[in-house]
Amino acid sequence: MIETRLIDGKAFAETLRARIASDVTAFHAATGVKPGLAVVLVGEDPASSVYVRNKGRQTLEAGMASFEHKLPAETSQDEVLALIATLNADSSVHGILVQLPLPGHIDAQAVLATIDPAKDVDGFHVVNAGRLAVGLEALVPCTPLGCVMLLKDTLGSLAGLEAVVVGRSNIVGKPLAQLLLREDCTVTIAHSRTRDLPGVCRRADILIGAVGRPEMIRGDWIKPGATVIDVGINRITGADGKNRLVGDVAFEEAQGIAGAITPVPGGVGPMTIACLLANTLTAARRLVG
Numbered sequence: 001m002i003e004t005r006l007i008d009g010k011a012f013a014e015t016l017r018a019r020i021a022s023d024v025t026a027f028h029a030a031t032g033v034k035p036g037l038a039v040v041l042v043g044e045d046p047a048s049s050v051y052v053r054n055k056g057r058q059t060l061e062a063g064m065a066s067f068e069h070k071l072p073a074e075t076s077q078d079e080v081l082a083l084i085a086t087l088n089a090d091s092s093v094h095g096i097l098v099q100l101p102l103p104g105h106i107d108a109q110a111v112l113a114t115i116d117p118a119k120d121v122d123g124f125h126v127v128n129a130g131r132l133a134v135g136l137e138a139l140v141p142c143t144p145l146g147c148v149m150l151l152k153d154t155l156g157s158l159a160g161l162e163a164v165v166v167g168r169s170n171i172v173g174k175p176l177a178q179l180l181l182r183e184d185c186t187v188t189i190a191h192s193r194t195r196d197l198p199g200v201c202r203r204a205d206i207l208i209g210a211v212g213r214p215e216m217i218r219g220d221w222i223k224p225g226a227t228v229i230d231v232g233i234n235r236i237t238g239a240d241g242k243n244r245l246v247g248d249v250a251f252e253e254a255q256g257i258a259g260a261i262t263p264v265p266g267g268v269g270p271m272t273i274a275c276l277l278a279n280t281l282t283a284a285r286r287l288v289g
């Protein structure tokens with residue numbers, strides 16, 4: 001039996017936010033500019049509302065300005081594009097985040113393409129995705145960035161390690177695979193058509209769950225001693241009738257097998273917000289020059 005280490009994303013994120021806050025103070029003193037983050041939320045997704053509220057509070061705590069644009073679900077695509085054009089032109093806004101998913105009548109790719117890549121703190125614009133892919137300086141998606149920070153803190157160098165990323169979305173799986181490649185991992189991206197997923201996962205020194213299926217990754221899919229990063233945020237109703245959050249990994253089963261694992265909540269989620277603030281400061285620095 002292995003003693004499984006808990007990777008405390010919440011504590012790591014608190015330390016990171018404190019460092020960002022002091023960097024913001026120094027940046028403001030040197031330039032007179034307060035970094036500003038604009039968040040655009042279309043419709044009333046309850047999970048998104050929680051995320052937006054947490055982000056807003058932590059943005060202010062970091063000494064940044066927070067601009068929240070909550071639009072009704074029936075807002076037209078043209079209205080959203082017009083708002084983004086206004087934010088692109090607003091010199092007090094250094095970061096723009098459009099909360100996903102958007103309502104079905106809005107083309108998310110068209111919306112993301114309208115964001116000024118220099119203000120694209122989610123790193124979802126094709127310019128930033130392309131720059132990451134070819135190894136140029138880019139704004140990097142927050143969740144993957146947070147995952148790699150936790151991995152490097154836990155393992156030191158990642159060079160040569162076998163990494164398996166389960167999930168290939170543009171917001172998590174694909175950019176995370178790019179970052180792991182940049183860290184010299186040997187990367188496998190698995191998805192819903194992967195054959196023998198348990199066997200593929202068992203090869204991993206670093207196993208990432210980014211699927212969105214509660215506790216799909218079982219204990220016996222984990223190589224003993226592997227480092228497990230659980231990106232999944234799934235709200236389920238427990239046997240007691242109460243709602244709770246679980247990840248994509250069967251956390252209890254992983255105990256005694258994984259070398260280290262992130263919990264849900266308290267793992268990757270808080271890192272996402274901290275990295276969003278870090279990206280906003282980075283964007284402000286580059287925009288102000």
Ligand SMILES: NC(=O)C1=CN([C@@H]2O[C@H](COP(=O)(O)OP(=O)(O)OC[C@H]3O[C@@H](n4cnc5c(N)ncnc54)[C@H](OP(=O)(O)O)[C@@H]3O)[C@@H](O)[C@H]2O)C=CC1
Nearest residue numbers: 143167168169172191192210211212231232233268269272
């Ligand atoms: N902690 C955080 O900060 C964040 C957490 N999340 C959470 O991470 C999870 C993933 O999010 P996201 O990437 O947006 O999700 P998507 O739904 O966009 O992508 C899910 C991926 O998982 C794959 N998949 C689905 N079912 C299976 C299966 N049975 N076996 C293998 N692969 C499967 C899909 O494969 P295919 O492509 O073949 O369909 C797809 O590539 C969600 O729980 C989400 O809430 C997301 C963002 C931030």
Ligand SMILES: Nc1nc(=O)c2c([nH]1)NC[C@@H]1CN(c3ccc(C(=O)N[C@@H](CCC(=O)O)C(=O)O)cc3)C=[N+]21
Nearest residue numbers: 050051098099100101122233265266267269270272273
């Ligand atoms: N444009 C865009 N960018 C995103 O980064 C983005 C998005 N859209 N849409 C939704 C997903 C999801 N997401 C989360 C971020 C933080 C927590 C988080 O802070 N979770 C905490 C608390 C969760 C709780 O208790 O409710 C935790 O896991 O400990 C969760 C989920 C970002 N996403």
